Every structure is written in C-alpha cells, then in structure tokens.
Amino acid sequence: MPTSPGTDAHADPHVAAPRVAAGMAWHRAHHLAGTLPHPLAAERVPLDRAHGRTLAEPATSAALLPGTDTAAMDGYAISGRAPWRVIGRILAGQPATVTLTAGTAVEIATGAPVPAGADAVIPVERCHVDGDTVSPSETGPARTHIRYAGEDLRPGRLLAPAGTRVTAALTGLAAHAGLDELVVRRSPRVWLTATGDEIIGAGVPAAGQVRDALTPLLTALLTGTGATPAGAAHVPDRAELLAAALAGPDWDVMAVTGSSSVGRADHLHRVLTRAGARWHVDGVACRPGHPQALAELPGGRWVVGLPGNPYAALVGAVTLLRPLLDAVQGRAPREPLRLPVTGKVEPYDDGTRLVPVHVTGGRATVVPGSRPASLLSAATADALAVIPSGWAQGDAAELLPMQ
Ligand SMILES: Nc1nc2c(c(=O)[nH]1)N[C@H]1C(S)=C(S)[C@@H](COP(=O)(O)OP(=O)(O)OC[C@H]3O[C@@H](n4cnc5c(N)ncnc54)[C@H](O)[C@@H]3O)O[C@H]1N2
Numbered sequence: 001m002p003t004s005p006g007t008d009a010h011a012d013p014h015v016a017a018p019r020v021a022a023g024m025a026w027h028r029a030h031h032l033a034g035t036l037p038h039p040l041a042a043e044r045v046p047l048d049r050a051h052g053r054t055l056a057e058p059a060t061s062a063a064l065l066p067g068t069d070t071a072a073m074d075g076y077a078i079s080g081r082a083p084w085r086v087i088g089r090i091l092a093g094q095p096a097t098v099t100l101t102a103g104t105a106v107e108i109a110t111g112a113p114v115p116a117g118a119d120a121v122i123p124v125e126r127c128h129v130d131g132d133t134v135s136p137s138e139t140g141p142a143r144t145h146i147r148y149a150g151e152d153l154r155p156g157r158l159l160a161p162a163g164t165r166v167t168a169a170l171t172g173l174a175a176h177a178g179l180d181e182l183v184v185r186r187s188p189r190v191w192l193t194a195t196g197d198e199i200i201g202a203g204v205p206a207a208g209q210v211r212d213a214l215t216p217l218l219t220a221l222l223t224g225t226g227a228t229p230a231g232a233a234h235v236p237d238r239a240e241l242l243a244a245a246l247a248g249p250d251w252d253v254m255a256v257t258g259s260s261s262v263g264r265a266d267h268l269h270r271v272l273t274r275a276g277a278r279w280h281v282d283g284v285a286c287r288p289g290h291p292q293a294l295a296e297l298p299g300g301r302w303v304v305g306l307p308g309n310p311y312a313a314l315v316g317a318v319t320l321l322r323p324l325l326d327a328v329q330g331r332a333p334r335e336p337l338r339l340p341v342t343g344k345v346e347p348y349d350d351g352t353r354l355v356p357v358h359v360t361g362g363r364a365t366v367v368p369g370s371r372p373a374s375l376l377s378a379a380t381a382d383a384l385a386v387i388p389s390g391w392a393q394g395d396a397a398e399l400l401p402m403q
C-alpha cells in the first residue's frame with residue numbers, strides 16, 4: 001500500500017525518511033505492477049506491423065490448410081498395384097485435372113494437388129522409371145506422403161489466444177492461415193524523463209557531469225516489450241520543470257529517473273502528489289533499487305520513478321516498468337524461471353537482493369562486483385537473480401531475464 005499518499009511527508013523532502021527505511025516487499029511490488037493496469041485499447045493492424053505486439057482478440061484461421069490433398073514429396077502419385085503407367089505431370093500451382101485409375105500414376109511435385117483416385121505418393125528416389133512406366137525400387141515405410149485437406153488448419157481454428165505476444169512464427173502462421181491483419185493492443189507510448197543538473201546526453205562528460213546511461217537503457221528495455229518510445233527529455237532538478245514534463249501530452253507511461261530519493265533536488269514525490277497521483281508503490285524493500293515508485297495519475301496514465309544510480313535503475317525497471325508495460329499490453333505476468341544460484345551474494349536481511357547472473361547448464365552464477373552506480377556487471381548478465389533474505393549458496397532463485 002502507498003506509504004505516503006499525498007501527505008505532508010513530502011512537503012520537505014528531508015522529513016520523508018521513513019518511506020526510505022521501509023518499503024513494500026519486492027514480490028508484492030513486482031506483482032502489483034504486472035496486474036494493476038488495465039490493458040490499452042485494441043486496434044487492427046496489418047501483419048507487418050503486428051510483430052512484438054499483443055493479441056487483443058484470439059487469432060483464428062481464415063483458411064483450410066492445405067486447401068486440397070497435397071503431395072508431400074516429389075515423386076509419383078499412384079493408384080492400385082505396381083507397375084504404373086505414367087499419364088501426366090502436376091506441378092505446384094497447377095490444378096489436378098486427371099483422375100487416376102488402378103495401374104496409373106502421375107509425376108507430381110511437392111505441394112501439387114494430388115489427383116482423384118491416388119492412393120499414395122512415392123518419393124522419386126524410391127522409384128524405378130522405365131520409359132512411361134514406374135515401379136517401386138525399394139520398399140519404404142507405409143506412408144502415403146499425402147497431406148490431406150484441412151489436416152493442418154480449418155477455418156475458425158484457434159491460432160493463438162488473446163494475450164499472446166506476436167512472434168515471428170505467429171506472424172507467419174497468421175499469413176499462412178489467410179489473415180492480413182491482427183487485432184492487437186495499442187502499443188504504450190512511453191516518455192522518458194531523466195532528471196539531474198549533471199546529466200548530459202552525448203559525448204564524454206567533463207568534471208561534474210554524468211553521461212545519461214538511463215535513457216538509452218530504458219529505450220532498449222521498453223522497445224523490447226513492444227512499447228513505443230514517445231520521447232525523452234533531460235530535465236534539470238527543478239520541480240516546475242518536472243511538473244511541466246508530466247503535463248506533456250502523448251504518453252501513456254512515463255519513467256522518471258534520478259528524482260526518487262529524499263534529497264533536496266528529488267522532486268518526484270511532491271510533483272506527483274500535487275498532480276493528484278495515486279501511489280501504488282512507494283519504496284521497495286530491495287537492494288539496490290530501493291527508491292522506486294509506481295503511481296497512477298488521474299486519467300489512467302502511469303508514472304514509474306526509478307533511482308538515478310544506473311544499476312539500481314535497471315533493477316527498478318525490471319521490477320516495475322517491464323511488468324507494467326506487459327500489463328498495459330494485455331499480457332499476463334511472465335512465468336519466472338527458477339534455477340540454483342551460486343557465487344558471492346550477501347543476502348539483504350530486510351528484503352530482497354537482485355544480482356546479475358550468467359546462466360549456463362541449468363545453473364546461474366553470480367557476476368561478481370555489481371554496485372548500484374555501475375552497469376559493468378549487469379552488462380554481460382543473462383538475468384537478474386531475485387535473492388530472498390534467507391538464501392543460502394546453491395538455493396534456487398527466480399531469474400528475471402535481461403532480454
Ligand atoms: N539520505 C539518503 N540519500 C540517499 C538514499 C537514502 O535512502 N537516503 N538512497 C540512495 C539510493 S539507494 C539511491 S539509488 C539514490 C537515488 O537517488 P535519486 O533517484 O534521487 O537519483 P540522484 O540522486 O539524482 O542520482 C543518484 C546518482 O545517479 C546518477 N544519475 C542520475 N541520473 C543518471 C542517468 N540518467 N544516467 C547516469 N547516472 C545518473 C547521479 O549522477 C548520482 O550519482 O539516492 C541515494 N541517496
């Protein structure tokens with residue numbers, strides 16, 4: 001539950017310390033972000049724009065597949081007992097105009113329609129051909145090598161249920177099944193606001209400057225969920241500038257970095273509270289990434305507050321932002337992978353620690369040296385392991401994949 005919803009606790013940031021000391025249990029915060037938001041509206045899009053989006057309605061086949069009995073091998077469609085007299089040839093795309101009677105065959109290509117009267121297709125490498133007569137050169141398994149009409153799909157057959165992310169394979173299947181469009185959730189437009197007087201957007205920072213690591217990190221992470229970057233801004237540490245950014249149009253979700261703690265320059269809480277935000281998460285009992293927040297503005301827009309320390313921000317992004325973006329796209333929370341974890345970890349007695357891990361051979365190994373302000377260890381990690389307070393060496397832990 002919110003710990004500081006619109007109270008005076010944020011009037012002076014330096015009296016807000018209790019919020020920082022406690023914090024919601026990591027699993028609860030993660031669960032809320034993935035289940036509270038309503039999905040965005042549905043829209044019908046052409047197949048070439050559907051990849052990565054999420055089905056708002058079940059996708060069902062429009063086609064019978066195959067549309068007719070079809071040869072599964074290059075060879076001869078035969079009728080009755082051998083030998084067979086070859087009376088024609090059918091290639092893919094041509095109609096099967098002949099009817100086979102016992103003792104006859106047609107040369108046939110994979111994908112061509114099998115003529116009426118055919119019992120089987122014999123692969124060419126199992127045939128002996130002598131002039132216009134064909135006979136089996138060897139006995140193979142008793143298979144007809146015919147794909148029967150409708151054996152793959154029939155009109156109305158479910159291809160994938162609502163809530164499915166459209167993969168490359170589903171895009172291909174939808175096309176194969178005769179669909180030109182899919183009904184998907186609108187892609188959330190995500191605005192990124194990086195706060196901090198010290199932040200610069202390009203080049204090598206001078207003394208006192210810090211290169212913005214988080215706008216590129218979050219852009220990559222959000223596009224990976226199917227969300228759309230709506231824009232990004234560097235906002236100096238002034239409450240009115242942050243308020244103006246929040247008032248901007250054309251976004252569904254905003255991630256604000258570097259304004260989440262209790263310093264004099266950390267304005268996010270006061271600005272959001274003044275804007276009438278409802279706090280769902282306000283501090284999470286995890287290390288790093290404790291000062292993260294999830295708030296809902298009137299009208300249903302969502303704001304995720306992330307710490308400025310880059311690894312802590314990554315932790316917050318996979319804890320709150322990624323599940324939120326899944327949820328607004330109508331996807332159920334991801335099923336966590338659990339694997340045994342080994343390596344140097346100092347469990348956090350009062351909550352959860354998140355550590356970068358490499359995953360190989362069914363085990364996760366801690367990437368050493370992770371620190372809240374550095375992405376160096378996380379950069380090559382496959383996942384973040386969610387380490388509970390009572391964790392012991394080799395215990396299984398949930399893994400949050402980096403992809
Ligand atoms: N008195 C307390 N101070 C702090 C606490 C606390 O509980 N009590 N928590 C600490 C923790 S934990 C974190 S994390 C940080 C979070 O602070 P903010 O989210 O307000 O972020 P800043 O103070 O602005 O910046 C922290 C750090 O990160 C650098 N930064 C900021 N933005 C970026 C960016 N886009 N790319 C790269 N680096 C960035 C910034 O320069 C600072 O070095 O608060 C602690 N303090």
Ligand code: MOO
Pocket residue numbers: 286287288289290291307309312372373
């Ligand atoms: O979120 Mo902070 O130190 O835990 O980086």
